[in-house]
Structure formats: C-alpha cells, structure tokens
Amino acid sequence: MVEEIQKTIDTEEEYTINMGPQHPSTHGVLRFVVSLKGELVKNVQPHCGYIHRGIEKMCEKITYPQIIHLTDRMDYLSAHINNAAVCLTVENALEIEMPERVKYIRTIIEELSRIASHQLWWCAFGMDLGGLTCFFYGLRDREKILDIFEESTGGRLIQSYNCPGGLMNDIHPNFQQKVKDFIKYFRKVLPEYDQLLTGNVIFQERAKKVGYISKEEAINFGLTGPSGRGSGFACDVRKRAPYHMYGKVDFKEVLYTEGDTLARYKVRIDEMWESMKIIEQLIDNIPAGDYAVKMKPIIKLPEGEYFQRVESARGEFDVFIISDGNKNPYRIKFRSPNLVNLTAINAMSKDHKIADLVAISGSLDLVIPCMDR
Amino acid sequence: MIFNIYDFTSFTQWIDNLLYSNLSPFWALIVEMTLIGLVFLLGYALVGLFLVYLERKVCALMQNRIGPNRVGPFGLFQTIADLIKLLLKELISIKHSDKLLFNIAPFIVIIASFLCIAAIPFAKGLHAMDFNIGVFYVMAVSSMGVVGILIAGWSSNNKYSLIGAMRSGAQIVSYELSVGLSLITMVVLAGSMQFSTIVEAQSDGWFIFKGHISSVIAFVIFMIASTAETNRGPFDLAEAESELTAGFHTEYSGIKFAFFFLAEYMNMFIVAAIAATVFWGGWMPLHIGGLEGFNNAMDFIPPFIWFFGKTFVIIFLMMWFKWTFPRLRIDQLLTLEWKYLLPINLINVLIMAFLVLMGWHF
Amino acid sequence: MNIIGYITDIFKGVISLLKGMKVTGSYFFRPWTVVTQKYPENRKKLEMYERMKGEIVMPHNAKNEHKCTGCGICELNCPNGSIEIITFQLVSEDGKKKRAIDKHIYRIGMCTFCGLCVKTCPSKALSFAPNFEHAVFSRERLTKILNKEGSVLEKGVEG
Structure with a gap:
C-alpha cells in the first residue's frame, strides 16, 4: 500500500515532500506539497483550509458591532486594521462622518499595529533563515507596542478597539507619552x-535574486502590500484611495523594483520608518472631541452593496457587504491579502533550492488564519 | 603520593607503575584502559551537559533573556533534568526503517567524537595517548562521524532526514579539506604532528603569535571550517530546523536523540580543544619574552585551567557565531569552501612554508 | 575573476559579519538589558493595566449591592452566547412587580473579550477586571455566576 502511493507521487526524477501542516517554517497550519529534484523545487502546491472557521458565514448571523470580534481573529497581527475596514464600511454606508479625534487615533493605532506586524515578520523571517537571535529582538520591541495597546484598549494581540461609530473607549492619558517614548526607542533600535540582518553578507546572499517576480506578473497575480511593492507595483491603498488621516499626512510610498526577497524585505523595513514618520506627525495634535x-x-x-479598501500590514484588505436592510449582512466578503499573495509562491520558487x-514564503509574510478565514 | 597540579607526568607514571607491579602486564593494561575509559566517559557526560547549559545561558544573554533559571541555582541542573527526561522517553521505532542501521547510527556518531578525546593533551602529562601522528589521528577519526549521520539519514525512511544527511555528507567532505590544510599550516610551523611536541614548541610564544599573518589566517579558516564540520550554525544545514524540521535526527527520540545532541556538543569541545592546542598553546601559559615576573605569575595558574579556559573562549566564539548569523544555503556553503577557503588555504600553506624556510617567524 | 574584487568581497563580507557580532556581543556583555520577567516570583508586584480585558466582573459595593437590573441587553449583544441571565419577578413592598436577577451566568471559556456587554450595559453593571490566571482543572469551573450570594439591586438604579 505504502509502496503504491509512493510510486504515484515519486517519479524517477522528482520526489515529493510535505512541508506542513506541522512545519516550523510555514508559520501555522499551511501545507506545501513540494516536488523536488534533488534540492531543487520543481513545483509547489499550497494546500490551505486547515484553520477554516467559516468566519464569512458566521458574520451573516451576527450584527455589525459583533463582526468586529471575528475580524480580529482573521489577521491577528493587524487586527486593528481589519476592524477599521469593517467599521469604515458600515460608517460609509450609513453616511456618518467620524470626529477628527477618532480618525487620528485610528490612524495612529493602525500604524502602530503595522510596525508591530512588521516586527513580528522580521523576527520570523530571520528565524526562517536560521538567525534565531532576530526572533527575540523583534519580539522584545513588539512587546512595547503591545503594552501601549493594552493600556488603551485592554487587549494585546486582539484589541477589539474599533466599533461602528468610533472607538470602544477613549485613549489612556499616558498614550501619547508612551507612543513618543516608543518612537524614540525604536529609532535607536x-x-x-x-x-544584525540586512547588511549581513550571508543574508544578502540568501535573499538577493531569490524568488524574483516581475512587475507584470505581480499585477497578474494580484500581489499587494509589501510583496507587490517589492516588484515596483504601486499599490498602497493609503496613497491610492486615502482613508482616515492618510490623505493629510506626509509619507512616502516605499517602492523597490528588484522584485526579489531582498526587495520585499527592504520594503517592510522602510515601511517601519515611514510608519514612525506618520505617527510623529499625528501624535502631538490629536484634537479634542468625542x-x-x-x-x-x-x-x-x-439595502445595497458596500465596499471598502484598506491597507493592512500584508496588503490590500477589502470588505464587501451586501445588505438587505437587516441588522446583519446578507453576505460579507473579505479579500485577504494573504490568500492572494500565496498564489504567487509557485511562480516565485520554481528552480530554487x-x-x-522557506525564505520566499517568509518574505510573503503569510498569516494563515487570515488566509483560511 | 607524587601529585602535582603543574605536571601530571609523575602522577600518571606512578599509577602505571603501581598497576604493573601488582598485576600481570595484560591485566594491568586492561585495568588501565578501563580506568581511562571510565574517566573519559564521566568527563564526556559532564562536559557535554555543561556545554548544553552554557550554550543556553550564552544565547539567552545575547537575546536579552535570562536562560535556564528554575532547576537548581542559576538553573545549573536544568540539563540534568533534561537528561533524565530523555532517558525516560520512549524510543519510537519507525515503520519501514532499517532497524539495525537506525539503531547503530547514534553510536557511530558518539564513538567518533569519543575517539578524538584520546589524543587531546589536557595538561602536562595528562593525555590518554601521545601519538606521534596526533593531528593526523584526530582528523582521521573525526571524519568518521559523518558516516553515522549518513546512516541515520538513510535508515530513517524519511525524506527530510535523507536530505539532511546528504547535505551533511557534502558539507563535511568539503570542509575536511580546509580543516586539514589549516592544521597542516601549523604542522609546518611546529615541524611535528605530535601534540606534546606542538605544545612544547609554544613555550616561548603561542603559534598564533609566532606565525603572525599566516597563523591568523589559518586560525580564522580553522574556526570557520571546524564550525562547519561540527554541523553548527551558521552551517547547521544538516539539521536546518526551519527547513528540514530536524534534519538527520528527525526520527530519533529519547536517548538516541540525546546521543546525537551530546555528540554535537562534544564535537564542538573537541575542535575547540584542538584549536586551543594548536593555535593558542594548549595548556601552555601565556608567556611574553623578557617579562620574567609576568611569566612567573602566569606559570602559577595550573595548566589545565589554561587549557579549559582557552577551550571555553573558543567555544564561546563558536556560540557567538551560531547566535548571530543566519544559515547559509547548500550551494553557498560549497562556494565558500571551494572558491574562498581552499584557495586561500593553499596559498597560506605556501606562505607559511616560506616563512619557516626564511626563519621569519618569531 | 577579478582578483581585487575577490579580496574586497572577502573583506566586506567579514566586516558585515563583525557588525552583526557587535550587536549580539554588546547585549551579551550588558546583562542588565535582559527583559525577561520572572513571572510567579513577581506576582506580588505585578501590576496589570486597569483596562486589561482579563475577565468580566460585576462590581458590588460594600452593602453587597450590584447594578444589574436583568434587562438582558448584554445577553443579546454577546456574539457567542457566553452570558445567560436568569431572572425572577420580585414583588416590592408597594405591590409593584419588578424584574431582578437570580443568576448572571458568565462562561469565560466561550468569551472572546469583545467588550460589547460592558459597552452596551445601560446601568454600567459590568466591567473588565485585570485578572488573567484563569487556568482551572475542570471545565465546569469556567462557568461563573457574577452576582454574589444574596446581593440585591443598588438603590436608584432603574431597570
């Protein structure tokens, strides 16, 4: 029996191995069926759905404020951004203008969670490449952001801070000072x-010219976020279709044209600098108000169809709601950047070792619960 | 009782004479061998366990953590607790694996590292055997370990293990060259392969100072190549835990896994000991010509403390490498060896021979 | 191969490696930068943020009175049914019938800490408490009754 199965999956030239669902470098329960020729990857088939919870279906049964706690649990690394997307959709549908204060706070917390997400990505990516120390440095600094979140929102990983109509509660009095302290600290770190990593010759060799994807292909695959911008695809929703305060702050859309793992890496590192710039512009002038x-x-x-795009830490996160006038949505659809980014992995990793x-899937920064929903 | 912590020659001689005078030569030899074996076995386990603890503490401090701190003072007994856990764990047998080879592999790995210790001089007169071809012996014996790794990977009936083992084979076969050539550079300087002679030759200055440029290059190459030979990061491709889960020992559990684990740490100790002996003068204290008072003060520190001190400094260096650098890819690993280390090494041997011929060393 | 390029490559590589070693080495020799907290030992002086969503509690005042009127809005708003309220009819002295809670059941095992119950409660009877040591040996103990034994509705809170 075993021999028979073996024959069907292993040919003379190629053999197949399963990476995952329990594998240290797939960051969760993602499974790659990899065809290998020696050490060369010939074909990668991603199998997802191991952590499918039916969030979209569940959302059809609950009210709009209740959806927030489910979007939290999709892309848990940028939970606040997902929540903001749902809230924005509902608010736009009801044509409610948010107070300035809410917009400021949402923008600041979104950028903080973007930094936190990129920090976790950085440490996991370093670990994928074998540099275990990166992991602890990244987590050490992320801890400071989580403390800021906890003080104001009550949650560390999952904040549930947004609600349709604003925020759950006001920011903590210490919030501004702590954010400023963090920015000062993080600019040093x-x-x-x-x-430790970027300049390292081993890392450069590992990342350069690995997992190349051209701009055209990136657009065809629908790569968004840092993965798309590493190929020169200007897809930052914060610039293209500004929401919150993004239209009024000054920041650069980070673009690299190399299209390899190193470019995707650099986009994220530079985005952390840009995020800090955005926060610094906003933190001192949060207006008073509700x-x-x-x-x-x-x-x-x-009744009608509503759509909202936001830029999550991993790419474009879209919410599409069809309402039939009831208190719960008739149908809700989330566009997960992770699932779309994953589709490119076969094209990227062909004929690589x-x-x-491992490096390529790390550079895509996949969060599996968001992919499977 | 002729016990002297500065010179063990008379002490070992005394034990030898005692045994031979009371027993027939055959039994005396047997008892002697058993004694040495037991001492080494005990030392092996103790040093191995201590190294695991040290590695944890060092990497923890580098990563802003505390490290083990629960079992015993400063977590000193953590590794012993781990050992007990590993001893009690089930030995899982794998379906469709080659049972004989699967069981034999950890022993081959551990024996290879065990054999190496025989040649290392721990202090003056404190070594199991003073081969006249000590350097050659160590190199020959240490390369046996790869056989165990290959067997482990092959017999596990696991593709991850096989990839890891094959990587390890390619890696060790390549890096053996660099280790050998960098040691040969120093043998050229010393003029002998015998460890005791090499150490004695360094009484007026360690080889790393005596051979200046050439020695430093050889030392750097030896550090890189020996790190690769012991399968430690950044050259831990054989186990590459983010790619191959655990490489060649994926399927091993319990004490068999512990053997691999212990052998890895002991190999690290052995290469560090050889580096200390060949480059840093082994148990020889630091002497600077012309400073009599300083030299006497240095002589006051017992030789085995010098030896272990130097060895642990080198081990710390290797740990520092592991916890800083990302892992290389297999083709980059081979590129590093064949395009960089080997040519530099060959030129270095020539330079060293020239230096020795012209008498330009100190 | 260009020989000068070859040598500069080696030197550049070594320098980049040394830079990395400087970072890890500097932390190694500065043990006071350790960020680990020894948890069970520092339990006494461990201070959680006051807003931390550890669990939901119903604050009682000194006279064993709470503010919950038993309206059931928290139960309605809870997305996954972790709150259940059992009420009974209380007949006051002047003969009016009034609703009062018998049990406010809170299943912490199902709670996702979305905060909707706390936010929507009209009489502010519920709040979050920063307790996080919820580990228990049996699942039954995760079902908690929030109103204390014999507690009554605080005067002045209208249901």
Whole structure:
C-alpha cells in the first residue's frame, strides 16, 4: 500500500515532500506539497483550509458591532486594521462622518499595529533563515507596542478597539507619552536590525535574486502590500484611495523594483520608518472631541452593496457587504491579502533550492488564519 | 603520593607503575584502559551537559533573556533534568526503517567524537595517548562521524532526514579539506604532528603569535571550517530546523536523540580543544619574552585551567557565531569552501612554508 | 575573476559579519538589558493595566449591592452566547412587580473579550477586571455566576 502511493507521487526524477501542516517554517497550519529534484523545487502546491472557521458565514448571523470580534481573529497581527475596514464600511454606508479625534487615533493605532506586524515578520523571517537571535529582538520591541495597546484598549494581540461609530473607549492619558517614548526607542533600535540582518553578507546572499517576480506578473497575480511593492507595483491603498488621516499626512510610498526577497524585505523595513514618520506627525495634535458618535442601538444598513479598501500590514484588505436592510449582512466578503499573495509562491520558487522556498514564503509574510478565514 | 597540579607526568607514571607491579602486564593494561575509559566517559557526560547549559545561558544573554533559571541555582541542573527526561522517553521505532542501521547510527556518531578525546593533551602529562601522528589521528577519526549521520539519514525512511544527511555528507567532505590544510599550516610551523611536541614548541610564544599573518589566517579558516564540520550554525544545514524540521535526527527520540545532541556538543569541545592546542598553546601559559615576573605569575595558574579556559573562549566564539548569523544555503556553503577557503588555504600553506624556510617567524 | 574584487568581497563580507557580532556581543556583555520577567516570583508586584480585558466582573459595593437590573441587553449583544441571565419577578413592598436577577451566568471559556456587554450595559453593571490566571482543572469551573450570594439591586438604579 505504502509502496503504491509512493510510486504515484515519486517519479524517477522528482520526489515529493510535505512541508506542513506541522512545519516550523510555514508559520501555522499551511501545507506545501513540494516536488523536488534533488534540492531543487520543481513545483509547489499550497494546500490551505486547515484553520477554516467559516468566519464569512458566521458574520451573516451576527450584527455589525459583533463582526468586529471575528475580524480580529482573521489577521491577528493587524487586527486593528481589519476592524477599521469593517467599521469604515458600515460608517460609509450609513453616511456618518467620524470626529477628527477618532480618525487620528485610528490612524495612529493602525500604524502602530503595522510596525508591530512588521516586527513580528522580521523576527520570523530571520528565524526562517536560521538567525534565531532576530526572533527575540523583534519580539522584545513588539512587546512595547503591545503594552501601549493594552493600556488603551485592554487587549494585546486582539484589541477589539474599533466599533461602528468610533472607538470602544477613549485613549489612556499616558498614550501619547508612551507612543513618543516608543518612537524614540525604536529609532535607536531599528538600525540594529540592519546591522544584525540586512547588511549581513550571508543574508544578502540568501535573499538577493531569490524568488524574483516581475512587475507584470505581480499585477497578474494580484500581489499587494509589501510583496507587490517589492516588484515596483504601486499599490498602497493609503496613497491610492486615502482613508482616515492618510490623505493629510506626509509619507512616502516605499517602492523597490528588484522584485526579489531582498526587495520585499527592504520594503517592510522602510515601511517601519515611514510608519514612525506618520505617527510623529499625528501624535502631538490629536484634537479634542468625542471618541465615538452616538449610534442607534441596532445598526441596520440600508439595502445595497458596500465596499471598502484598506491597507493592512500584508496588503490590500477589502470588505464587501451586501445588505438587505437587516441588522446583519446578507453576505460579507473579505479579500485577504494573504490568500492572494500565496498564489504567487509557485511562480516565485520554481528552480530554487528548498531553503529558498522557506525564505520566499517568509518574505510573503503569510498569516494563515487570515488566509483560511 | 607524587601529585602535582603543574605536571601530571609523575602522577600518571606512578599509577602505571603501581598497576604493573601488582598485576600481570595484560591485566594491568586492561585495568588501565578501563580506568581511562571510565574517566573519559564521566568527563564526556559532564562536559557535554555543561556545554548544553552554557550554550543556553550564552544565547539567552545575547537575546536579552535570562536562560535556564528554575532547576537548581542559576538553573545549573536544568540539563540534568533534561537528561533524565530523555532517558525516560520512549524510543519510537519507525515503520519501514532499517532497524539495525537506525539503531547503530547514534553510536557511530558518539564513538567518533569519543575517539578524538584520546589524543587531546589536557595538561602536562595528562593525555590518554601521545601519538606521534596526533593531528593526523584526530582528523582521521573525526571524519568518521559523518558516516553515522549518513546512516541515520538513510535508515530513517524519511525524506527530510535523507536530505539532511546528504547535505551533511557534502558539507563535511568539503570542509575536511580546509580543516586539514589549516592544521597542516601549523604542522609546518611546529615541524611535528605530535601534540606534546606542538605544545612544547609554544613555550616561548603561542603559534598564533609566532606565525603572525599566516597563523591568523589559518586560525580564522580553522574556526570557520571546524564550525562547519561540527554541523553548527551558521552551517547547521544538516539539521536546518526551519527547513528540514530536524534534519538527520528527525526520527530519533529519547536517548538516541540525546546521543546525537551530546555528540554535537562534544564535537564542538573537541575542535575547540584542538584549536586551543594548536593555535593558542594548549595548556601552555601565556608567556611574553623578557617579562620574567609576568611569566612567573602566569606559570602559577595550573595548566589545565589554561587549557579549559582557552577551550571555553573558543567555544564561546563558536556560540557567538551560531547566535548571530543566519544559515547559509547548500550551494553557498560549497562556494565558500571551494572558491574562498581552499584557495586561500593553499596559498597560506605556501606562505607559511616560506616563512619557516626564511626563519621569519618569531 | 577579478582578483581585487575577490579580496574586497572577502573583506566586506567579514566586516558585515563583525557588525552583526557587535550587536549580539554588546547585549551579551550588558546583562542588565535582559527583559525577561520572572513571572510567579513577581506576582506580588505585578501590576496589570486597569483596562486589561482579563475577565468580566460585576462590581458590588460594600452593602453587597450590584447594578444589574436583568434587562438582558448584554445577553443579546454577546456574539457567542457566553452570558445567560436568569431572572425572577420580585414583588416590592408597594405591590409593584419588578424584574431582578437570580443568576448572571458568565462562561469565560466561550468569551472572546469583545467588550460589547460592558459597552452596551445601560446601568454600567459590568466591567473588565485585570485578572488573567484563569487556568482551572475542570471545565465546569469556567462557568461563573457574577452576582454574589444574596446581593440585591443598588438603590436608584432603574431597570
């Protein structure tokens, strides 16, 4: 029996191995069926769905404020951004203008969670390449952001801070000071990341010219976020279709044209600098005002279709709601950047070594619960 | 009782005479061998366990952590607790694996590292055997370990293990060359392969100072190549835990895994000991010509402390490498050896021979 | 191969490696930068943020009174049914019938800490508490009754 199965999956030239669902470098329960010729990757078939919870279906049964706690649990590394997307959709559908204060706070917390997400990506990526020390440095600095979150929102990983109509509660009095302290600290520490990993000759060799994808292909695959911008595809929703305060702050859309793992890496490192720039512009002038608009106890969206794009830490996160006028959505659809980015992995890793496959999947920064939903 | 911590020659001689005078030569030899074996076995386990603890503490401090701190003072007994856990764990037998080879592989790996210790001089007169071809013996014996790794990978009936073992084979066969050539550079300087002679030759200055440029290059190459030979990071492709889960020992559990684990740490100790002996003067204290008071003060420190001190400094260097650098890819690993280390090494041997011929060393 | 390029490559590589070693080495020789907290030992002086969503509690005042009127809005708003309220009819002295809670059941094992119950409660009867040591040996103990034994509704809170 075993021999028979073996014959069908292993040919004379190629053999197949399963990477995952329990594998240290797939960051969760993702499974790659990899065809190898020696050490060369010939074909990668991603199998997802191991952590499918039916979030979209569950959302059809619950009210709009309740959806927030489910979007938290999709892309848990940028939970706040996902929540903001749902809230924005509902608010736009009801044509409610948010107070300035809410917009400021949302933008700051979104950028903080982007930094936190990129920090975790950095440490996991370093670990994928075998540099275990990166992991602890990244987590050490991420801890400071999580503390800021915890003080204001009550949650560390999953904040549930947004709600349709504003925020759950006002920011903590210490919030501004702590964010400023963190920025000051992180500006000192981020160059250390470069010394430890970016400049390292081993890392450069491992990342350069690995997992190349051209701009055209990136657009065809729909790569967004840092993965797309590493190929020169200007896809930052914060610039293309500004929401919150992004239209009014000054920041650069980070673009690299190399299209390899190193370019995707550099986009993320540079994005951390840009995020810090955005926060510094906003943190001192948070206007006074309400932290939430008074909403009806039961929110009902008028009949119709509503759509909102936001830029999550991994790419474009879209929410599409069809409402039939009830208190819960008729159908809700999330565009997960992870699932779309994953599709490119076969094209990227063809004829690379198996060690490169690990680096490439790390450079895409996949979060499996968001992919499977 | 002729016990002297500065010179063990008379002490070992005394034990030897005692045994031979009381027993027939055959039994005396047997008892002697058993004694040495037991001492080494005990030392092996102790040093191995201590190294595991040291590695954890060192990497923890580098990563802003505390490291083991629960079992015993400063977590000193953590590794012993781990050992007990490993001893009690089930030995899982794998379906469709080659049972004989699967069971024999950890022993081959551990024996290879065990054999190496025989040649290392721990202090003056404190070595199991003073081969006249000590350097050659160590190199020959240490390369046996790869056989165990290859067998482990092949017999596990696991593709991850096989990839790891094959990588390890390619890696060790290549890096053996660099280790050998860098040691040969020093043999050229010493004029002998006998470890005791090499150490004695360094009484007026360690080889790394005596051979200046050439020695330093040889030392750097030896450090790189020996790190690769012991399968440690950044050259840990054979186990590459983010790619191959655990490489060649994926399928091993319990004490068989512990053997691989212990052998890895002991190999590290052995290469560090050889580096200390050949480059840093082994148990020889630091002497600077012309400073009598300083030299006498240095002589006051017992030789085995010098030896272990130097060895642990080199081990710390290797740990520092492992916890800083990302892992290389297999083709880059071979490129590093064949395009960089080997040519430099060959030129270095020539330079060293020239230096020795012209008498330009110190 | 260009020989000068070859040698500069080697030197550049070695320098980049040394830079990395400088970072890890500097942390090794600065043990006071360690960020680990020894958890069970520092339990006494461990201070959690006051807003931390550890568990949901119903604050009682000194006279064993709470503010929950038993309206059931928290139960309605809870997305996954971790709250259940059992009420009974209380007949007051002047003969009016009034609703009061018998049990406010809170299943912490199902709670996702979304905060909707706390936010929507009209009488602010619920709040988050920063307790995080929830490990228990049996699942039954994760079902908690939030109102204390014999507690009554605080005066002045209208249901």
